[in-house]
Amino acid sequence: MTPPLLQPVAPLPLGDRGFVILIAFIALVSLCAAGFVVASLLLRGRNNAIARSWAAFEARCDPVMLDVLAGVAPPDALRAVLTPRDDRQFVEYLLRYGRRIRGQERALLGGIAAPHLYAVSGDLRSRSVERRARATQAIGELGPGVYRAELVEALSDPAPLVSMVAAVALSREYRADDVLHVIRSTSRLTLLTTRLLVSMLQRLGPEAAWAFREVLADGTQPPKLRTVAAKVLAGFNDQAASDIAAREVQATTDTDLRVALLQVLERIGSAEHVAVARRLATDPDAAVRGAAIRMIGSVGGESDLPLLQAALEDPVGWVAIHAAEGLRRSGRSDLLEAVVEARNRRSSMVVSEVLFRDGAT
């Protein structure tokens, strides 16, 4: 006998109460799913509406704006396409151009923006971090001259994001009266890498070197900030920083700062600073030792050759590489060749790497 196609379903092992709970759970899940669908549709509709509004706004402003930027229409021509209600959106619109142009067009854009920036400057006092950051960015991009005081104040904003946006805006232009404040405030930007901070602050230019020297010489400043100052000064080739670096490298214990200070000496130091590096050539910290050997290899003289030769046997490979590079720069490749020939020496591989790199002999 063949079994029936439809087997009777065994009843769920639930009582009446369990069944009600199951139905309620299914209803709740369905309700949530429906809620998500409605929310995503509403969100999509809102985004589409914003996109349409922007497209319409651009279509209205672009022809005139491009003529104004090209110098064939006066800035006043924009008044014909704007209403007072457009001020906030117009500032956002100008920001899109502000990030992409410089020179005469950038100056023109600043002039166009000035009467409209009031629409966002009120947001500098907003309770929302995002709004404060956005307003800081807008006035930093489009009206840094007029709103300089507000930008300096934003450096002390409790939100690091706002502070960072203000610092980026202020670091575009050197101003003697607030440069120290700008530099010191960046110590709050702990999330930013040293490299990023250096790149940002270098834009202040060599005329700000005095402020960086002041930070470098101030032992009460955070080591990361002083490290940044050392790297910026090295980038400026600031000769006056070398004596400060020589003094501070002996006073600090922070590894990154000591390495940065030795890099300053390597780049802009002179023979009189080599004595400091010699003392650090046997430091227990390999990073410091390596930077010291590198400095000696660049600036040292004939009397430093034995020290460099000894460093070829350093237990840390890249310290030995710095020593070998120093010897090669000093024109003493013969000393390196002797190491390579004595194949039993541990350093011979490292030395070969430096000696025969780029076809050098």
Add this chain to the structure above:
Amino acid sequence: MTGTPPASGVRRILLAEDDPVTARLVVHRLSREPGITVLHAADGGTAMSIVEREDLAAAILDIRLPVLDGLAILTALRKSERHRGLPVVMLTSLGSEADVIRGFELGADDYIVKPFSPAELMARLRRLLDRE
């Protein structure tokens, strides 16, 4: 092909730029010059099809482009019989010095760093076109 105007007197400039705002700025600025038509491509593939199809007087190439980057387009231009001598201006971002060096090695005639002044770009392009 060089910068010599074709019989129609219209010089076609290829602009390979994926950022719509930058493209609008450049197209508007260049199109105002008499005798210049700008052919805009928003990606490297479209730019290459314009290169194959059109007689160009110059090219402005952004380095970072979808599909095919500006350096690859430049390489193709310099290998092509038709566009070997075409004046090329590269658009690069701040801090992309390595790209600039690579561009010159591949035969770029000039470069301009973003953000830039459209008027300055026009002046440099005009100099290259006049040289041709």
